[in-house]
Amino acid sequence: MPLSSRNMPSTLNTYWGGANSSSPIFAHLGAESPLDHDFLRVGFPVDHAPFFNALVVYVEHRHYGESVPFGSMEEALKNETTRGFFNSAQAIADYAEVLLYVKERFSSPVIVYGGSYGGMLAAWFRLKYPHIAIGALASSAPVLYFDNITRPQDGYYWIVTKDFPATSGSCYRTIKDSWDVVDNIASQPGGLSILSQRFKTCSHLNSGVELKNFLVSMCASSAQYNHPPDYPLTVLCEAIDRAGSRTDIFGQIFAGVESAFGKNSSCYDVNYFHRPTETNEGWGWQVCSEMVMPIGRTVEAHMFQPAPFNLTEFTQYCKLVYGVPPRPHWITTYYGGHDIKLTLQKFASNIIFSNGRKDPYSSGGYVIYTIKEIIVFCLSFEVMPILDHLVMVFWLIYRVLEDLSDSLLAISTRSWFALDLINSFFFFFENQRESQKEKEKEKEMRGN
């Protein structure tokens, strides 16, 4: 996997404090998309590297973007044998080789970070390669959404189900009511034509399920990415609610579709979430081999109709498409996850798991709630943890530099600055919490 050199030279000139300044290396671990996406999306390194004179390195995940083995993507995904090299263990072994190469040149402590799947890779990298990365920031990383570790199946849609009424009660009820209405129309003669017309689908609908799956994904996606500057969930619900005065339930939901996919489209592709993009194709294989997340919907996800995760059906599907059955216990066997609090407390250090509480994947990411002196901590606030990130990154890097202080020459004054900043941020958050508590008490007293 080539070390991405695209952003490095400029970063190097602007920030890098040099090998002797104990400036850290921030290593962004690529995930299930081309690295180019991350340059645009991930603000963290560009925002925070200057505080630490840090060198920022982006490493791409094999099989995504420019990092294609076997000569071509077609060759690399040809059969089970070549696809067998496309897995998370091999990907983090790549990171190990690349980062050792970087460390040899710029001898400095490495801190890995990533989001979502990349966040899992960051945590796992610190666990498997503690001799290479001295800390990890695992952002929105559902490391517990495997096997039977946590609240099974429902976690993801359970939080989506909570996010919607928290944004708008009427929006939530409209969506919740819509499924039966779709079923009702779809079952009538000519019903699918009506639905196809009303939702301006690019091809004629084959079933009500086709439409419903599209709408479910739209809801889930808006909840998952409901962060600034776009706040898609807020936008979606505003559109649905606003349409309520002038149209029926289909018109309302369709107004949501328009808000999500653009108002002036000639038609809307109900296959949008399953288009054959690099991400969908690559992740499709990963999910069907080792990354088996049993995401389903039972009663707890009551905003949606039930659709329980069914391992038997999933296995049949994977065998059909990829020629192999998925390995539902592999991730917990290789990376752990059961009793994770005990394991991490007695073994490991410097891993931060951060989540926004409204992120549906946070149901698989609440690793440890309290701040542990030595191990892991997780701050979770309402939205995606942007401000939180800042605090935690500073905390992590401060910890790391402190840890290294007997072997490195000096802790740079920058890290003391970071410590001050952390303290003031904690103070700020503590104040916020206290005032929140007081408000709640007042409410209670008034209620009585």
Added chain:
Amino acid sequence: MPLSSRNMPSTLNTYWGGANSSSPIFAHLGAESPLDHDFLRVGFPVDHAPFFNALVVYVEHRHYGESVPFGSMEEALKNETTRGFFNSAQAIADYAEVLLYVKERFSSPVIVYGGSYGGMLAAWFRLKYPHIAIGALASSAPVLYFDNITRPQDGYYWIVTKDFPATSGSCYRTIKDSWDVVDNIASQPGGLSILSQRFKTCSHLNSGVELKNFLVSMCASSAQYNHPPDYPLTVLCEAIDRAGSRTDIFGQIFAGVESAFGKNSSCYDVNYFHRPTETNEGWGWQVCSEMVMPIGRTVEAHMFQPAPFNLTEFTQYCKLVYGVPPRPHWITTYYGGHDIKLTLQKFASNIIFSNGRKDPYSSGGYVIYTIKEIIVFCLSFEVMPILDHLVMVFWLIYRVLEDLSDSLLAISTRSWFALDLINSFFFFFENQRESQKEKEKEKEMRGN
């Protein structure tokens, strides 16, 4: 890899305290030989399991003994592709799967242990699978004998060179002098015939090097395995010294050969150490793929003629025999090793590295000398650490049970007994050290 069921039933009936007693599971990790060898050789589990009501599990290393993949050994070693699955990472992944299976049935903490290569696997297993094994005893495990971590090349033969004079000065000098004499005779017309006759070689010697390599291996092996009840180094030197009064230098060395390989053999096989045994064949591949230990001899190993480790030649050899070049940096990339003290202190716990100081591999196994409250400790005494093992195992298990005490019901009284034992042993060893120090001081004073 099948879980060995051969010894399990009897162990189960005799010792096992049951899942509710928090009795540990001792998992013996197989190494580069059939597991049957270990049943006979490794006294530890049978000796110590009763103290803890421990369940003892033996797990065989893939490609050795009965654990042959692909149907047959021939098929499994056919080419680079099938051989590619024969590596340490895959072997410890097997252990992970087997031990999770065992833990599911007998929910108890697992402690892994092993010796030599098996010791490295035990340490690496704890590092890579802390969620499965809560502690590891890595006995005589040269985890630092890779890449350029420690004293390169010479470590092994440097200790052999120290072991011999510590056993017998005259024996040491005889062997040290013998190499030139062999060279001298071998270079003369008919010299190889003389050597073949005097050493009763099974086939006619092709070179002096052939004989010397055999004798070097004999010396190294006797130093490496110089523990009770056989003490081969002591026996070898006694034979060499005793023969001194009645024969020349060849006769003396040959007396050593007889003592090592049996006095009444009709002939001696100079290929003995390279016979195509399962161990030699399997380990040969492992060494030529990932387990590249740069063992050589330069000036520090002055009991022997120089034979520096030459990576270029080694690479040529491996390409010729196995079709692939070795990966000399892979072990340190995957398992670490550089700055190991820092890494282990900041990350990891409950790993014991134990060595006898006279074990030639201890040159790659001195991980941490001092007793660390939380991490790792290494006691190293003169002989193979038999008594030491006892102490350390008790210490390890006590630590582990103590660690678990907030999650398990109770620490059994057995472990308190163990703690007492540890204390008394420490007291004993401390006393020994103190008296040793005093003796040395006295010596110094007399010298002055």
